[in-house]
Amino acid sequence: MKQPVIRIEHASVCYRIPKERIGTFKEYAIRLIQRKISHQVFWALQDVNLEIAEGEMVGIIGQNGAGKSTLLKLIARVLRPKTGRVWVRGLVVPLLELGAGFHPELTGRENIYLNGTMLGFTRKQMDQKCPRIIEFSELGEFIDAPLRTYSTGMWARLGFALATDTKPEILILDEILSVGDEAFQRKCVERIQKYREQGATTLLVSHSMVQVQETCQRAVLLNHGHLIAAGKVRDVIKVYRKEQAS
Amino acid sequence: MPMIYDSAKRINPAIDEIKEIIRYRDLVALLAKRDITTRYKRSVLGVAWTMINPLGMMLILTIAFSQLFKDVPGYPAYILSGLIVWQFFSQTTTAAMVNLVWGGGLLHRIYLPRTSFALAAILTGLTNLLLTFIPLMILILIIGLPLRISLVFVPIPILFLAAFSLGLGLLMSTFAVYFPDVAEMYQIGLTAWMYLTPIFYPERILPEKIGWFITRFNPVYHLVRLFRACIYEGRFPYWNEVWPAMVFSMVILVVGWTVFSQKADEFSYRI
Numbered sequence: 001m002k003q004p005v006i007r008i009e010h011a012s013v014c015y016r017i018p019k020e021r022i023g024t025f026k027e028y029a030i031r032l033i034q035r036k037i038s039h040q041v042f043w044a045l046q047d048v049n050l051e052i053a054e055g056e057m058v059g060i061i062g063q064n065g066a067g068k069s070t071l072l073k074l075i076a077r078v079l080r081p082k083t084g085r086v087w088v089r090g091l092v093v094p095l096l097e098l099g100a101g102f103h104p105e106l107t108g109r110e111n112i113y114l115n116g117t118m119l120g121f122t123r124k125q126m127d128q129k130c131p132r133i134i135e136f137s138e139l140g141e142f143i144d145a146p147l148r149t150y151s152t153g154m155w156a157r158l159g160f161a162l163a164t165d166t167k168p169e170i171l172i173l174d175e176i177l178s179v180g181d182e183a184f185q186r187k188c189v190e191r192i193q194k195y196r197e198q199g200a201t202t203l204l205v206s207h208s209m210v211q212v213q214e215t216c217q218r219a220v221l222l223n224h225g226h227l228i229a230a231g232k233v234r235d236v237i238k239v240y241r242k243e244q245a246s
Numbered sequence: 247m248p249m250i251y252d253s254a255k256r257i258n259p260a261i262d263e264i265k266e267i268i269r270y271r272d273l274v275a276l277l278a279k280r281d282i283t284t285r286y287k288r289s290v291l292g293v294a295w296t297m298i299n300p301l302g303m304m305l306i307l308t309i310a311f312s313q314l315f316k317d318v319p320g321y322p323a324y325i326l327s328g329l330i331v332w333q334f335f336s337q338t339t340t341a342a343m344v345n346l347v348w349g350g351g352l353l354h355r356i357y358l359p360r361t362s363f364a365l366a367a368i369l370t371g372l373t374n375l376l377l378t379f380i381p382l383m384i385l386i387l388i389i390g391l392p393l394r395i396s397l398v399f400v401p402i403p404i405l406f407l408a409a410f411s412l413g414l415g416l417l418m419s420t421f422a423v424y425f426p427d428v429a430e431m432y433q434i435g436l437t438a439w440m441y442l443t444p445i446f447y448p449e450r451i452l453p454e455k456i457g458w459f460i461t462r463f464n465p466v467y468h469l470v471r472l473f474r475a476c477i478y479e480g481r482f483p484y485w486n487e488v489w490p491a492m493v494f495s496m497v498i499l500v501v502g503w504t505v506f507s508q509k510a511d512e513f514s515y516r517i
Contacts, residue, residue: 015515025425073514077251077357080511085254097355105284114280117273118358 004089005169005201006052006075011084013045013070013225044070046225047084054169055199059212059233061240062222068205071222072096072172075203090169093119096205098159104148108139108158111147115162129165137161138184153181160188167195171202209237263507266359273358277366281341282373296374297381300329304385307446318448320389320478323382327478328445330378331403331470334371335411336436341367342415343422343429346513350423353514360510361503364415368408375404382477394480403472403491410465410495413502420506423516443467465494 017040045067052058060068073079074086076094101118102111112133116126134143137157147155171192196202206212212219212233219236221229221243229239256262267274286292304326311321318324342364349363386393421428443466444452452460460467468491475483 024427025421025431028425073354078354078514080253085252087253088251090249094356100355101352103280103284105287106280110280110283114273114276117270117276118352118356120270121272123272123276 002053002055004051005054006050006089007085007087008048008050008071008074009085009087011045011048011074011081011086012043013067013074013079014082015042015044016040017042043225045074045081045222048222048225048227050220050227050230052201052203054201055196056218057196057202057204057216059204059206059216059219060222061206061209061212061219061236063244065224066222067225068222069096070225072203072205075170076172088170091120091166092170092172093163093168094172095160095163096172096174098156098163102147102155102159105146107146108137108143108150109134111158112162119163121166133158133161133165136165136187153184157184164188164191164195167198168200171195171200173202173204174206209240213237259507259510260504263359263361263503263510267361267365270359270362274362274365274369277362278369278373281366281370293377296377300326300333300378301381303329311446315448320386320391323386323389323391323478324448324474325446326382326385327474328443328470330375330382331407331473332440332443332445332466333378334375334407335414335466335469336440337374338367338371338408338411339415339418340429340432340436341370342412343419343432346419347422347426347429350513360513361416361506364412364419364506367415368412371411372404372408386477391478392480396476396480396482399476399482400473402488403469403476406472406491406495407469409499410469413495413498413500416502416506417498420509423509423513439464439466443470445470462490465491465498468494 048067048071060071062068070079072094074081075088076092077088080086099111099115101115103114106114109130112130113123113126116129117123121129137143137154137160139154139158142150142154147158150158173192192202204212204216216233218231219229219233220227221236221240223243228243229236282293286295289295291298304322307325307329308322315321345363345367346360352358353360383393418428418432422432442456442460443464444460449457449461468487472483472487472491475481475487
């Protein structure tokens with residue numbers, strides 16, 4: 001049995017939604033005195049247990065609003081569980097938010113450094129990574145032009161090159177990974193494939209059952225914040241289909 | 247050794263945040279660099295604006311009030327030495343708040359230590375402060391005030407000023423996350439606060455009762471006084487000038503840091 005890289009124990013996430021929107025401090029103060037603040041509690045995830053072992057490829061399925069992205073945010077450390085525990089070993093690279101922190105006025109090179117440090121690397125490490133990133137992104141001399149002059153495709157290429165330069169232990173993928181033209185897209189898929197062969201754990205969020213069936217060994221089904229089923233892809237998809245039909 | 251994240255293993259959020267920010271120190275530096283370079287990227291004079299801005303303010307205030315405060319020696323230097331402290335304070339606290347609320351979209355997407363925004367604002371402010379030292383020194387020389395050895399003490403008030411601004415900036419950002427109009431209210435508060443601090447007028451004109459209150463409970467007053475002692479008056483400050491500034495800044499820093507990091511996990515639910 002391989003070692004676990006992700007362990008989620010009884011994790012819950014809830015959002016408190018005020019029944020009426022309180023926008024100003026004054027309103028809040030008045031209501032506080034009148035004791036009229038009421039919240040609706042919305043459980044985005046409730047008592048989820050999940051263990052993922054090293055090198056596994058897991059598909060996460062469920063309807064919109066089932067809690068798929070909340071689950072990913074827990075793993076990526078963006079959200080902290082209200083109760084329960086999340087344990088993650090290794091570098092997590094979510095390929096959902098490519099170039100999230102890019103600044104349009106900075107050059108490609110400056111953005112590589114800034115965003116590299118956002119991913120937790122030091123400037124020294126970035127000195128080593130930078131030439132490789134530039135090469136992979138195929139941006140050539142554009143690398144010293146400000147990002148506002150880039151096309152959407154160039155922007156995404158730089159984001160992908162940056163995020164995947166170091167082999168991550170855990171890779172989070174969205175079904176739609178559209179980065180640049182077809183040739184570049186192939187390059188991206190190859191790189192992801194290579195990392196998977198080297199033992200990276202992969203989580204795939206998808207609405208396409210075909211894709212999940214083709215690529216994953218295991219699937220997890222979420223519904224209204226509950227983990228309904230986990231196990232063999234075929235069985236989980238069956239549960240999902242039945243649920244959709246009813 | 248791969249890094250391990252365990253949501254259950256947390257003793258104290260405030261101390262955790264310190265550890266994280268040390269790991270992400272390069273990010274803070276690059277965020278500050280981004281703010282400095284992008285701010286003036288499309289202007290002709292560029293970073294020179296950092297120096298021109300307080301000089302312009304000083305010029306206006308001098309024209310307006312120099313007759314009134316004739317007895318203040320080297321009045322323009324008096325204003326400028328107070329003004330750069332004030333501008334550091336008001337700009338960094340506002341920037342800490344705005345950076346978090348507007349730049350906070352990032353917090354939905356990737357993990358960053360949440361104090362990086364406020365710390366970057368302080369670092370940007372310190373850079374600007376160093377730049378405004380140049381016109382201040384020139385002005386002091388032109389006016390003929392003595393430049394004395396007490397200048398070596400200047401890093402101490404700057405340290406207190408940075409600590410105080412960071413603490414208050416964190417505190418205000420916490421409020422601003424929950425109530426968006428705190429940012430607007432704070433601007434009004436800042437204006438009032440500036441008039442209640444002897445920046446462009448001498449301390450002695452304060453009415454007795456208000457003066458008593460300000461000279462005790464206005465932290466910025468103590469910071470300005472300490473700063474002016476070393477630069478404008480050219481003497482080492484007395485202990486009874488040092489300790490109030492020190493106490494205020496350290497208390498606010500600890501309170502701000504603690505409150506902010508206690509609440510920081512909720513920010514990504516809110517922003």
